[in-house]
Amino acid sequence: MPARLVTIPISHYCEKARWALDRAGIAYREERHVQIVHRVASRRAGGGGTVPVLVAPEGVFAQSADILAYADRHTAPGARLYPEEPGPRAEVATLERDFDADLGPEGRRWMYFHILPRRDLGRAYNCTGVPAWERRAFPLMLGAMSGYVRHLFAIGPETGVQRAPPSGRHSTRSPPAWRTGAATCAATPSPPPTSPSPPWPRPRSCRRSTA
DSSP, X not given: OOEEEEEOTTOHHHHHHHHHHHHHTOOEEEEEOXXXXXXXXXXXXXXXXXXXXXXXXXXXXXXXXXXXXXXXXXXXXXXXSSOSSHXXXXXXXXXXXXXXXXXXXXXHHHHHHHHTTOHHHHHHHHTTTOOHHHHHHHHHHHHHHHHHHHHHTTOOGGGGSOOOOOTTSGGGOOOOTTOOHHHHHXXXXXXXXXXXXXXXXXXXXXXXXXX
16 A cells, blocks of 8 residues: 655645655655644644655554655665765755755745645645645635644744845855755745746646556
């Protein structure tokens, strides 16, 4: 039986997990949910209320970094995401943690700042692959969902204002020549759809298995 991946369609942390599992050729069934509902689905799967959550034969992995490490263990040594040498491996892990803790959340806030006022884009992007009842209920849930997201991630009028990066952080750090997919993927949030005809495709349809 393939693993099960619980996600939100537009989450870049979830895309990070999808990408790693696809890259490793690990079969999985994706279970997508809209916001708020995802908290229940996450806990039922053994997570802590956030996604992605991977339910695999070896156990439950409730963080995107843990899912990448799981995928790496199922990849041939020469093709793994993380370097084998201790020094480069530690630096990649540090970069990934920094991106997950700093850039990822700020990218998420910026994306929601732009997408929440656009109900049409919210339906198009946020409901891809979710159960039919969630898709039908989405317009009714959108008010409460928007308030929940704005409160949870502290999204206000100032969120869309561009700010200079903190001194001494990533702004002056050059990526190493051996930079791997793990750090690159962690650093790349999904682009927020802000135009009537976005140039990027909608999230991929929910798959049953990839192998």
